[in-house]
Each structure stands twice: as C-alpha cells, then as structure tokens.
Amino acid sequence: MKVRWRVLGGEWQETDTEAKTVGELMASLGLSAEEYLPSIGGKLVTEDEELKEGTEVTFIPVVSGG
Amino acid sequence: MVSCSVCGKPAIYSAKYEGKAYCGEHFLEWFDRRVRKTIRKYRMFGSKEHIVVAVSGGKDSLAALHYVKKLSKRVPGWTVEALLIDEGIRGYRDVTVKDFKRCAEEWGVPYRIVSFKEEIGATLDDIVKKGAEAGLPYQPCTYCGVFRRYLLNKAAREMGATVLVTGHNLDDEVQTFMMNIMRHDVERLARLGPVTGISGQEGFVRRVKIFYEVPEKEVVVYSVLNGFFPEFVECPYARLGFRWDLRHYINLLEEKYPGTKYMILKSLLDIAEAVRKGKGGTPKRCTVCGEPSTKDVCRACELKALLGIG
Incomplete structure (x- = not known):
C-alpha cells in the first residue's frame, strides 16, 4: 500500500509500506512516538489509526529546537 | 480506532502511562485539571500576583503564556506580562520572536524584550x-542558560513581578536531573523542583513551572488544539548540547516502558529534598553585580570575566 508522509515543515514523501496503522508506519520509518505526533487531514490521530491507500500523514515534532 | 475513555468519541491522544485515551475536548479538560492540581499542590500563586511569563516563542513557553492568561481571567487579583530574552542567535531567535509577538498581540499580553547584546x-x-578563542571548555547552551536565567530574574524584578512562570515541562526537568547526576553536580540537583531558585531572598523572583507534571508531548497537543503551534525552527546550537542526546535515550525508555519519566520525577523530588537538607548553599549577593547568588561571585559574572565582556 502506498501512503504519503512528511515531518511538519518538510517535503512530502511517498512510501510503499506493509504497515497497517500509523504506529506501524512510524516504527518502520524510525520515528519515535515520544518525539512525533501523527496527524491526518489537519487533525491529531492516535498511533492505532488505520492506514488506507493514499493516506497522508503529517508528523509534528515534539522536541523543540531550542 | 481508539475511543476517548470519557465519551467514546474517536481519540486524538493516548496516554499510555495511565492506559487512557482522550478526544480533543476531554484532552483539554484533563490537561487543565492536572495543571491546576500542580499549581495548587506546590502553592505556585496567591490571590494577588503580578505574573511575568518567560517566553522564547517556542511551543512550551507560548503554551504557558496561553494557559496563564486564560486562567488569569478567573482571578481578579492577577496581572500578566511576558518577558522575552533575545540571546542574539542569527536565523533562530528572530523567527521565534515573530511567533511570540503575533501571539502576545492576539491574546492582549503586554511584553518586554531584553537582549544579551544590551545587557550582557x-x-x-x-x-x-x-x-x-579563549579556549573555554563550555558548550553554547552553558553560556545561554547562565545569562538567560540571570537576565530573566533581573528583568522580571524590574517589571515588578511577584512570580516568574517558565514553560519547563516534565521532560525538561527529568533531563536536567539526569544531566546533574551524570555530571555529579549535586548542588544544582538540589535546586531542582517545581518552585525554584534562592527562595525568600531579596532580589530573587520566585520561579514556578506550571507544566512540571506534563510530558512535553502533551504540551504540543495543547498548542495544536488551541491553534498556536509555532513554526518549527531549530536552534543552531541545540544539537551540540548534552541534553540533545540524553532526551532521545530517555524517550526511547519511555516508549518501551511507559511511566519511566514520572518515576524519574518522583526520584528527583525525593533526592533533591534529601540533598537540600545537607548541601543547599546559603543565599548571598554577588559581590560584582549585586544580583542574588549562591556564591560570592555569581556564575554570570564569572563567565563574563572569562570571556572579557560586559
């Protein structure tokens, strides 16, 4: 299944993934759930949110840069 | 899909350390309840206060300002102002100052900006x-932290603050505690806590951390739900500090063993209290600048002398 994702402020990327949920996608991308909050369509979602073909996920960085 | 533990609607956040999940509305209620509990537990505010909120333009301090300003509407004896320290970091602070000014104006909060260049x-x-050039062994975060804390107290006092609020959260406190342990800095460890500083000493403005028991992740959720999550911009010096690596390791542990951060915080509170009894240090005045200090010459004046500035 193909999904699109980006870290807030970064470029969109397309990934062919076997992940069924946002949490599995994060794990496959090496993004810690303590350090990124997932959102879909401008709304926050939990890691259990199911992915569908073409889902676009934005990861909001938790760690501030200062 | 996970449901809100309160109303059953789709959840937007799971608090794994307590096995509950929340929709947006109930997250904000839960957040507010916990922050108010922290404020009460540590007696952070009285009925009459001139509150100065230390801001950087990042999400933690903006969230603290947003929260305090909102809470102040229910307390007639409170006035709220913001204080921003401009360290002079090209390409970083200028961006966050913009975010801060936009929010302060929208929320109707008067503010003062103090710069390292003018004051230090x-x-x-x-x-x-x-x-x-001088071959000093310090990281940028050391200079920044020392001078920022120094100016925050001085400027807040000049603004007539009765209390200074900072946006420090659970993650910040746990990281600082672990850093102090790893550096064997017991004196600094003793000064940690939700209400900090050389309390009771003239010239020192009491400093309180209203998000002391809130994980950093939840401060982000609060700012996103309230529509003021700022533009993400990273301090060019951030990755050079010890904290940068340490927080990643603590986050890995929290992810694998939810509740780790709270357990470290509990240890911190017990250990800091025990250490304070024996090693707290007597409050003094710096013999160079006259600001409150635990030593004869404060750390800011010590660094200024080493750098040949001021």
Whole structure:
C-alpha cells in the first residue's frame, strides 16, 4: 500500500509500506512516538489509526529546537 | 480506532502511562485539571500576583503564556506580562520572536524584550566565538542558560513581578536531573523542583513551572488544539548540547516502558529534598553585580570575566 508522509515543515514523501496503522508506519520509518505526533487531514490521530491507500500523514515534532 | 475513555468519541491522544485515551475536548479538560492540581499542590500563586511569563516563542513557553492568561481571567487579583530574552542567535531567535509577538498581540499580553547584546555586552553568537578563542571548555547552551536565567530574574524584578512562570515541562526537568547526576553536580540537583531558585531572598523572583507534571508531548497537543503551534525552527546550537542526546535515550525508555519519566520525577523530588537538607548553599549577593547568588561571585559574572565582556 502506498501512503504519503512528511515531518511538519518538510517535503512530502511517498512510501510503499506493509504497515497497517500509523504506529506501524512510524516504527518502520524510525520515528519515535515520544518525539512525533501523527496527524491526518489537519487533525491529531492516535498511533492505532488505520492506514488506507493514499493516506497522508503529517508528523509534528515534539522536541523543540531550542 | 481508539475511543476517548470519557465519551467514546474517536481519540486524538493516548496516554499510555495511565492506559487512557482522550478526544480533543476531554484532552483539554484533563490537561487543565492536572495543571491546576500542580499549581495548587506546590502553592505556585496567591490571590494577588503580578505574573511575568518567560517566553522564547517556542511551543512550551507560548503554551504557558496561553494557559496563564486564560486562567488569569478567573482571578481578579492577577496581572500578566511576558518577558522575552533575545540571546542574539542569527536565523533562530528572530523567527521565534515573530511567533511570540503575533501571539502576545492576539491574546492582549503586554511584553518586554531584553537582549544579551544590551545587557550582557555581546550576542550569544559572539559569546560562543569569544569562548572558543579563549579556549573555554563550555558548550553554547552553558553560556545561554547562565545569562538567560540571570537576565530573566533581573528583568522580571524590574517589571515588578511577584512570580516568574517558565514553560519547563516534565521532560525538561527529568533531563536536567539526569544531566546533574551524570555530571555529579549535586548542588544544582538540589535546586531542582517545581518552585525554584534562592527562595525568600531579596532580589530573587520566585520561579514556578506550571507544566512540571506534563510530558512535553502533551504540551504540543495543547498548542495544536488551541491553534498556536509555532513554526518549527531549530536552534543552531541545540544539537551540540548534552541534553540533545540524553532526551532521545530517555524517550526511547519511555516508549518501551511507559511511566519511566514520572518515576524519574518522583526520584528527583525525593533526592533533591534529601540533598537540600545537607548541601543547599546559603543565599548571598554577588559581590560584582549585586544580583542574588549562591556564591560570592555569581556564575554570570564569572563567565563574563572569562570571556572579557560586559
């Protein structure tokens, strides 16, 4: 299944993934759930949110840069 | 899909350490309840206060300002102002100052901006260069932290603050505690806590951390739900500090063993209290600048002398 994702402020990327949920996608991308909050369509979602073909996920960085 | 533990609607956040999930509305209620509990538990505010909120333009301090300003509407004896320290970090602070000004104006909060250049005698960028030239062993975060804390107290006092609020959260406190342990800095460890500083000493403004028991992740959720999550911009010096690596390791542990951060915080509170009894240090005045200090010469004046500035 193909999904699109980006870290807030970064470029969109397309990934062919076997992940069924946002949490599995994060794990496959090496993004810690303590350090990124997932959102879909401008709304926050939990890691259990199911992915569908073409889902676009934005990861909001938790760690501030200062 | 996970449901809200309160109303059953789709959840937007799972608090794994307590096995509950929340929708947006109930997250904000839960957040508010916990922050108010922290404020009460540590007696952070009285009925009459002039509250100055230390801001950087990042999400933690903006969230603290948003929260305090909102809470102040229910307390007639409170006035709220913001204080921003401009360290002089090219390409970073100028962006966050913009975010801060936009929010302060929208929320109707008066503010003051104080710069390293005017008050300390050099921007942080210049200080880092001077430090390297002088062969000093300090990281940029050391200079920044010392001078920022120094100016926050001085400027807040000049603004007539009765209490200074900072946006420090659970993650910040746990990281600082672990850093102090790893560096064997027991004196600094003893000064940690939700209400900090050389309390009771003239010239020192009491400093309180209203998000002391809130994980950093939840401060982000609060700012996103309230529509003011700022533009993400990273301090050019952030990755050079010890904290950068340490927080990643603590986050890995929290992810694998939810509740780790709270357990470290509990240890911190017990250990800091025990250490304070024996090693707290007597409050004094710096013999150079007259600001409150635990030593004869405060750390800011010590660094200024080493850097040849001010």
